[in-house]
Amino acid sequence: MPSPSPSAAAATPAPLDPVPPGLIALFAAFAKISLSGFGGVLVFARRAIVEEHRWMSAEEFSETYALCHFLPGPNIVNLSVVFGSRFRGIAGGVAAFAGLVGPPMALVIALAALYAHFGEVDALRRSLAGVSCAAAGLLISAVFRMMMPLVRRRAVLLLLVMVAVFVAIGLLRLPLPWVLLIAAPISIAISYAQKRGTA
Known part of the structure; x- marks a missing residue:
């Protein structure tokens, strides 16, 4: 029996980890996620949960x-x-929350004390501007990664809903609650219809 080609093997997603994470693993994973990001940790959360720990x-x-x-x-x-909470109930939710919020809070308090003394330094201002640009790039990267399952499934209608939401909120500046109130039922109906069609 011929072995699968490298390209086919790369396209096949790795199996999920059958062992649910413990409380310490949840705290450590979200602490690492929170300390990895500047201006947003979505990209690091996805990488840790989906790609690293599976x-x-x-x-x-x-x-x-x-x-x-x-x-x-x-x-x-x-x-x-x-x-x-999905893996360890209320204790798991508390552990993940503490890992996400605790270490950055301590770090931010320390940095705030330093910024109070050195905030007027011009080199520091330029450095913070560069960090904000890098954070924006990471966020855009995360959005494209989260789009890929829809692209692979060729979910054209859901992609169109996503583009419409971006135009409504990002360009037309329509109120977020009203846009989601309309877009969410449409997205759910499309997903339900597509799953019923493939069942």
């Missing part, structure tokens, strides 16, 4: 993150609580 598939991560948009509070904080 706790979720790319589709599961995108669906979970989309759900977190409808919960009150910052999306990535919601993701940590939802993700931790």
Whole structure:
């Protein structure tokens, strides 16, 4: 029997880890995620959860993150609580949340004290401007990675909904709640119809 080609093997996603993460693993993973990002950690969260630890598939991560948009509070904080609770219940949600929020909070307090003394230095201002550009690039990269499952499935209608939401919010500056109130039911209906069609 011929062995699969390297390209076919690369296209096949790695199997998910069947062992659910423990409380320490959840805390450590989200602490690493939070300390890796500047201006946003979505790209690092996806890399750790989907690619490094293989706790979720790319589709599961995108669906979970989309759900977190409808919960009150910052999306990535919601993701940590939802993700931790999925594997270890309330204790898992607390562990993931503590890992995401605790270490950066201590770091930010220390940096705020330093910035109070050296904030007027011109070189520091230029450095912070460069960091903000890098954070924007990482966010764009994460968006494209999260789009890939839709592209691979050729979900044209869902991609069109995504583009319409971007135009409505990013360009036309329409209110976010109203746009999501219209786009969410449409997206759910399209996904449901497509799954029923492939069942």
